[in-house]
Amino acid sequence: MADTVTQHIIVGAGVSQVYQAWANFENFPSFMHYIKQVTRRDDRLSHWVMEGPLGKKVEWDAETTRLEPNQRIAWSSKQNSPLKTSGQVTFIPLGQNETDITVSMHYEPPAGWAGDVVADLLGDPEGKLAADLRNFKGFIEAVPERTNRPK
Numbered sequence: 001m002a003d004t005v006t007q008h009i010i011v012g013a014g015v016s017q018v019y020q021a022w023a024n025f026e027n028f029p030s031f032m033h034y035i036k037q038v039t040r041r042d043d044r045l046s047h048w049v050m051e052g053p054l055g056k057k058v059e060w061d062a063e064t065t066r067l068e069p070n071q072r073i074a075w076s077s078k079q080n081s082p083l084k085t086s087g088q089v090t091f092i093p094l095g096q097n098e099t100d101i102t103v104s105m106h107y108e109p110p111a112g113w114a115g116d117v118v119a120d121l122l123g124d125p126e127g128k129l130a131a132d133l134r135n136f137k138g139f140i141e142a143v144p145e146r147t148n149r150p151k
Helices: 015-023 025-030 112-121 125-142
Strands: 003-011 035-040 045-051 057-068 072-077 084-095 098-108
Touching: 003 125, 015 025, 015 072, 015 084, 015 098, 015 125, 025 035, 025 125, 057 084, 098 125
Parallel strands: none
Antiparallel strands: 003 098, 035 045, 045 057, 057 072, 072 084, 084 098
């Protein structure tokens, strides 16, 4: 069953700092609870690992479809990926040290055991996305002017 969720949060950091930290996908395990690893394959392709109950993992490849510096990042999972996902995150500057982040994502869990793992992990998807955004807020506000840049 497909689902779409949207959440937003205001963080106490400038839009450039926020964008750079988010565009470095390897940061995601630092603030997304179930994401265990992200490996950038090239400028557009990344490999994602999500770990669930009993050590079961779901892995997929995603393509960055839009990179608009300090404005938007969009993605879509590759056609052969077991988890079908797409979406975007937008960044709106609210002042020198505040940014409004909005994430909209669409996903379709896979069938079989991987689908069961994903369904368990994505139960209450809006609540989990909101928690991930709160974690990102703590992550980005913890260290001024992070220098993490996309590779």
